[in-house]
Amino acid sequence: xxxxxxxxxxxxxxxxxxxxxxxxxxxxxxxxxxxxxxxxxxxxxxxxxxxxxxxxxxxxxxxxxxxxxxxxxxxxxxxxxxxxxxxxx
Amino acid sequence: xxxxxxxxxxxxxxxxxxxxxxxxxxxxxxxxxxxxxxxxxxxxxxxxxxxxxxxxxxxxxxxxxxxxxxxxxxxxxxxxxxxxxxxxxxxxxxxxxxxxxxxxxxxxxxxxxxxxxxxxxx
Numbered sequence: 001x002x003x004x005x006x007x008x009x010x011x012x013x014x015x016x017x018x019x020x021x022x023x024x025x026x027x028x029x030x031x032x033x034x035x036x037x038x039x040x041x042x043x044x045x046x047x048x049x050x051x052x053x054x055x056x057x058x059x060x061x062x063x064x065x066x067x068x069x070x071x072x073x074x075x076x077x078x079x080x081x082x083x084x085x086x087x088x089x
Numbered sequence: 090x091x092x093x094x095x096x097x098x099x100x101x102x103x104x105x106x107x108x109x110x111x112x113x114x115x116x117x118x119x120x121x122x123x124x125x126x127x128x129x130x131x132x133x134x135x136x137x138x139x140x141x142x143x144x145x146x147x148x149x150x151x152x153x154x155x156x157x158x159x160x161x162x163x164x165x166x167x168x169x170x171x172x173x174x175x176x177x178x179x180x181x182x183x184x185x186x187x188x189x190x191x192x193x194x195x196x197x198x199x200x201x202x203x204x205x206x207x208x209x210x211x
Contacts, residue, residue, distance in 0.1 A: 001095050001096075001099050002095060002098050002099060002102070002147070004099075005098065005099040005102035005103055006102060008102065008103060008106050009102045009103070009105055009106035009109075009140065011106070012105075012106030012107065012109050012110040013106065013109050013110075013136075013140075015110060015113070016109050016110055016112070016113035016114075016133070017113075019113040019114060019116065019117050020113055020116065022117065023116055023117060028122075029122060029181070029184060029185060030180065030184060031122055031126075031177050031178075031180045031181040031184065031185075032116075032122060032125060034176075034177050034180060035116065035125065035126060035129060035130075035177050036116060036129075038129070038173055038177075039112065039113060039116060039129035039133055042129070042133045042134065042136075042137055042166065043109060043113065043133065043136075043137075045137055045162065045166070046105065046109060046133075046136060046137045046140045049137070049140045049141050049144050049159070049162075050102075050140055050144075052144065053140075053143065053144040053147050053148075058148075058156060061156075061158060061159065061162075064162060065161065065162055065165075068162055068165050068166060068169075069165070072165075072169040072172075072173065075173050075176065075177075076172070076173070076176055079173075079176035079177060079179065079180050080176070082180045082183065082184070083176075083179060083180060083183055083202065
């Protein structure tokens with residue numbers, strides 16, 4: 001039963017990443033691109049958590065933690081660059 | 090007891106998948122930029138929370154060790170999602186809105202993102 005649920009969740013999050021990629025490519029304004037990139041990071045965290053759960057290892061936890069931090073920092077840096085013209089003033 | 094944990098993990102996974110899909114579909118489907126901000130920042134965060142809860146229950150039920158450090162990622166995402174949403178909204182105001190299209194800022198005069206420094210300051 002868990003296998004089928006995991007396959008369902010893999011499909012859902014994979015489809016979500018594809019939708020975000022579409023939005024990154026064909027967004028109408030730059031706030032949408034930042035938002036789509038941030039959502040891609042979050043979906044990648046979910047995919048890595050699922051993968052670690054299916055394989056039964058704890059290795060992927062550290063990787064997803066690092067991706068979570070990098071996603072936040074890069075989103076803030078991108079938005080800050082658009083707002084102010086540089087990142088660290 | 091095994092069946093109970095199986096059902097719990099399955100429910101968490103299905104819920105997480107649906108929430109993640111709804112969040113990303115809303116990013117494509119909604120018409121206004123500020124409405125589009127709502128879907129990923131709320132629904133997708135819930136989806137990730139569901140996956141991490143399922144992973145935690147799975148590690149407790151049939152892993153060699155049980156771990157609660159998935160909660161750390163959930164907490165981190167719940168803390169950072171509003172900050173990210175605030176920054177993206179500021180980018181939208183900065184790029185797409187003008188001083189006339191925004192509602193009045195009250196006693197402050199103008200909105201902070203529109204309040205640009207004078208060019209001779211730097």
